[in-house]
Amino acid sequence: MRTPTPGTPTSTPCAIDGAGANESIAAAALTLARLIVPNAGVVVVDLSSSPTIADASVDPTAPGLVELMLGAASFSQVITKDRFSRVHLVNSGRPGSDRALLQSQRLTLAIDALLRVYDHVLLDAGNASDLPAELLTTQSRAVVVPDASMAAEARTLTCYQLKAVGFTDVTVLSQPVPPLDAIEPDPRVVAA
Numbered sequence: 001m002r003t004p005t006p007g008t009p010t011s012t013p014c015a016i017d018g019a020g021a022n023e024s025i026a027a028a029a030l031t032l033a034r035l036i037v038p039n040a041g042v043v044v045v046d047l048s049s050s051p052t053i054a055d056a057s058v059d060p061t062a063p064g065l066v067e068l069m070l071g072a073a074s075f076s077q078v079i080t081k082d083r084f085s086r087v088h089l090v091n092s093g094r095p096g097s098d099r100a101l102l103q104s105q106r107l108t109l110a111i112d113a114l115l116r117v118y119d120h121v122l123l124d125a126g127n128a129s130d131l132p133a134e135l136l137t138t139q140s141r142a143v144v145v146p147d148a149s150m151a152a153e154a155r156t157l158t159c160y161q162l163k164a165v166g167f168t169d170v171t172v173l174s175q176p177v178p179p180l181d182a183i184e185p186d187p188r189v190v191a192a
Contacts, residue, residue: 011115015123015167018145019158022126026052028145028173029124033087040119043079043088045111048126049099054091056082066093068110069101075113088118102131142167 016029026048033042046053046064054060057080063073080089092102101107114121123140125131142162146155155172162170 011119011121012141012168013111013115013121013123014141014143015125016143016145017125017127019127019147019150022048022050023052025126025145026050026124028143029053029122030056030082030087032143033120033122034082034085036120037085037087041088041117042086042120042122043090043114043118044082044122044124045114046089046091046124047102047131048124049092049097050124050126053089053124056084057089057091058083061094062091064091064093064097065107065110066097066099066101069104069106075110090114140167141169142171144170144172146172 016025016032018025018028026046029044030052033044036042044053054062054064059080062080063077065078067073068075068078078090080091081087082089092099111121111123144155144158144162146158150158155174159170159172
């Protein structure tokens with residue numbers, strides 16, 4: 001991880017979104033994070049309210065972004081660790097939380113703070129249907145997890161559409177993401 005510094009963010013967010021189930025998109029975000037964590041500081045931010053990210057945490061009942069927006073939790077309380085790697089996790093909020101708070105300007109400030117500390121900030125956006133577009137697109141890259149039945153032409157069109165709304169770079173996955181248990185755990189975590 002980087003040392004926090006004033007000024008502009010030190011990394012670029014990467015939004016992981018798609019047309020399939022939120023759980024498969026969250027699994028793709030977590031898998032990608034586990035693959036890049038041995039070389040960098042990585043945090044996965046759950047914006048989809050999928051249970052996948054909380055279930056992977058050493059503290060699945062930790063407060064999340066909604067509690068942070070309400071001032072009921074601090075950053076140190078909402079950032080947890082993945083059980084099988086050095087990836088840090090931030091869930092969207094405890095079950096039953098008001099997702100409308102994820103549209104707050106404070107969320108943008110929270111993401112900006114994470115960008116100043118981590119080498120990679122992966123935003124698990126799910127299908128992104130209720131999130132502000134500017135939160136996901138501002139200076140952001142996108143990785144799209146398509147539905148298995150999505151035709152090649154539709155994947156190409158999705159790529160062009162996402163670039164048109166402001167993503168700086170778009171990658172559409174062409175193959176399914178391997179299951180989470182197929183990714184080798186970080187040996188430093190297993191030994192701890």
